[in-house]
Amino acid sequence: MTTLDHQPATREAMPESSHFAAAPVWVVGYGNTLRGDDAAGVLAAEAIEALGLDGVEVLACHQLTPEMAEKLATMRSVIFIDAGEENQRPAEVRELTENTEPPVFGHALDPRALLALARNLFGRSPRAWLVTVAAHSFELGAEPSPDCVAGLALAVEVVEDLCTAKGRA
Amino acid sequence: MSQRIIIDPVTRIEGHAKISIYLDDAGNVTDAQFHVVEFRGFERFCEGRTLGEMPALTARTCGICPVSHLLASAKAGDEILAVRVPPAADKLRRLMNLGQLVQSHALSFFHLSSPDFLLGWDAPIAKRNVFGLLDNHADLARAGIRLRQFGQEIIELLGAKKIHPAWAVPGGVRSALTKEGREQICRKLPEAFETTVKVTALFKSLFDALQREIQVFGNFHSVFLGLVGPNGEWEHHGGALRFSDSSGSVLADHVDPQNYREYIGESVQSSSYLKSPYYKPLGFPDGMYRVGPLARLNLCQSMGTPRAEAERKEFRALGSGAVTSCFHYHYARLIEILACLERIEALMDDPDIHSDHLRADAGINKLRGVGVSEAPRGTLFHDYEVDPDGQILKVNLIIATGQNNLAMNRTVAQIAKHFVRGPKIPEEMLNRVEHGIRCFDPCLSCSTHAVGHMPLLVRLLGPDGSLLDEVRRS
Numbered sequence: 001m002t003t004l005d006h007q008p009a010t011r012e013a014m015p016e017s018s019h020f021a022a023a024p025v026w027v028v029g030y031g032n033t034l035r036g037d038d039a040a041g042v043l044a045a046e047a048i049e050a051l052g053l054d055g056v057e058v059l060a061c062h063q064l065t066p067e068m069a070e071k072l073a074t075m076r077s078v079i080f081i082d083a084g085e086e087n088q089r090p091a092e093v094r095e096l097t098e099n100t101e102p103p104v105f106g107h108a109l110d111p112r113a114l115l116a117l118a119r120n121l122f123g124r125s126p127r128a129w130l131v132t133v134a135a136h137s138f139e140l141g142a143e144p145s146p147d148c149v150a151g152l153a154l155a156v157e158v159v160e161d162l163c164t165a166k167g168r169a
Numbered sequence: 170m171s172q173r174i175i176i177d178p179v180t181r182i183e184g185h186a187k188i189s190i191y192l193d194d195a196g197n198v199t200d201a202q203f204h205v206v207e208f209r210g211f212e213r214f215c216e217g218r219t220l221g222e223m224p225a226l227t228a229r230t231c232g233i234c235p236v237s238h239l240l241a242s243a244k245a246g247d248e249i250l251a252v253r254v255p256p257a258a259d260k261l262r263r264l265m266n267l268g269q270l271v272q273s274h275a276l277s278f279f280h281l282s283s284p285d286f287l288l289g290w291d292a293p294i295a296k297r298n299v300f301g302l303l304d305n306h307a308d309l310a311r312a313g314i315r316l317r318q319f320g321q322e323i324i325e326l327l328g329a330k331k332i333h334p335a336w337a338v339p340g341g342v343r344s345a346l347t348k349e350g351r352e353q354i355c356r357k358l359p360e361a362f363e364t365t366v367k368v369t370a371l372f373k374s375l376f377d378a379l380q381r382e383i384q385v386f387g388n389f390h391s392v393f394l395g396l397v398g399p400n401g402e403w404e405h406h407g408g409a410l411r412f413s414d415s416s417g418s419v420l421a422d423h424v425d426p427q428n429y430r431e432y433i434g435e436s437v438q439s440s441s442y443l444k445s446p447y448y449k450p451l452g453f454p455d456g457m458y459r460v461g462p463l464a465r466l467n468l469c470q471s472m473g474t475p476r477a478e479a480e481r482k483e484f485r486a487l488g489s490g491a492v493t494s495c496f497h498y499h500y501a502r503l504i505e506i507l508a509c510l511e512r513i514e515a516l517m518d519d520p521d522i523h524s525d526h527l528r529a530d531a532g533i534n535k536l537r538g539v540g541v542s543e544a545p546r547g548t549l550f551h552d553y554e555v556d557p558d559g560q561i562l563k564v565n566l567i568i569a570t571g572q573n574n575l576a577m578n579r580t581v582a583q584i585a586k587h588f589v590r591g592p593k594i595p596e597e598m599l600n601r602v603e604h605g606i607r608c609f610d611p612c613l614s615c616s617t618h619a620v621g622h623m624p625l626l627v628r629l630l631g632p633d634g635s636l637l638d639e640v641r642r643s
Contacts, residue, residue: 034214034229062232066280066299067272067318120303121311140214 037135073122084132090151225335237544246339248538257524258341272320273545279313341528387495387580417490460547462501477508
């Protein structure tokens, strides 16, 4: 789960070379599939993959880890999907800024820290969005709650819009 | 009046943890406890599942060490099937575990721990992290990422899915390494060697300046536990259990992992959900033991490969018997990376890695099996009991971080005793206590990833629970 401040994103889109304009959008859904609603990001990513969208690469994973930074730096844009414990709505989206605060740097990364790592190590971070699915139950178990399932459907629509001509990614 | 300091949670480790430091009336530290508040109900969760599901299922408990759970679980399955795994499958499992050790140790050393000793223990927390490292040691940080990536790629080449590879199964593995995969590994090995050799030399050059930390970062006598090969050589996926003490004497040797219960007891303390295993012949808590890189290097008589063996000899010269300072977990990690790279290199010349003979099939032939493998953080036990249809009746997992629990408490207490005088919380103590825990590279993330992203909170409480002092980092 990602804890976010609630400030609107203000970062201007980076000027992109034609090389990166032709690069894929990367959809990265993450979470623990044995912890109820924590699986939301993974389930949404799997649903996006099933859509077979052109120019979109999908990764479903347990956690964000530092070696993802190199690939991240080569993407046109990235859409992270996570469980959102603080969501006010079933699915929310916001553009992300790089994390310029000191990171709590564990084995796994916050998406904004991963963006910062990509820029610092590999010279570039793409435009990025975080889509969160309302999540309330993190008990052991593979089934997400009904509220989470409802949010998942909306989140998939949001991500699909972002990935296609309707969106900005 | 006795007092208590709480540090809640420790940053840069997985899961949610807090530290309590107890003071006596004079304000001196008497004891410390590393509390784990994340409940691990996974053992009960597994009951009723089938044996064949267990490797993939247990791998999903943790995003940090899925490979370790996968391999230990598959080995427990081997025992219950009562099969001998084909040689090619054993070698491929070993290759995956070597990749796991490399990637995990690289992350621990380069990105979690090195900012403290390369940028200075008392550097501002805003700078004492991987981004600060990039400002001053960009090449090192980049090399660390690439080394970790190398290990991850090995896992991915074998398991196809690097976070939770459902690749190892009871009786063997599902697939071999492809020729293209071998070429990719061979192409990247030289850079991995170069990085490891360079950073090891750099790290050793810091020892003189780090004498105080080496002396007080968990420097005490204990038992050590790990796997060793038939001739006492470093082992990570086979062999038998060995227990030794701080003098270097072997306490128990050639212990069949199936019989671990005769040697390991598990104490449950009200202050932590983490079980506290101990060496039974010495009782609790005198049987405190350490696992992981420091233990493995103290236990073994050789690394089995020339470059790592030369480093092991230097390492062992740091102690009169065993090397007892937890600070040297870092050095041991680097030596293990080197050993892993040498073994990976050797495996690349073994035709078995492309074999089709990968799995022994059988039914349920035993009703209990124990699988043991060396995870990056230490010896991992999976103990399963099944019914005749292979349905899981009981599971006992003994994880490395749990086995180091008592030693982590002792480490925190030793550091705090050195730096705390009176009821105020010195900044230099906070930084060093955190690092003392990081020496063990604990992983408590058999949980959601929702935890572990909280500010650091240090509290000093009186015996009646009243708050005497508090320090918060956000």
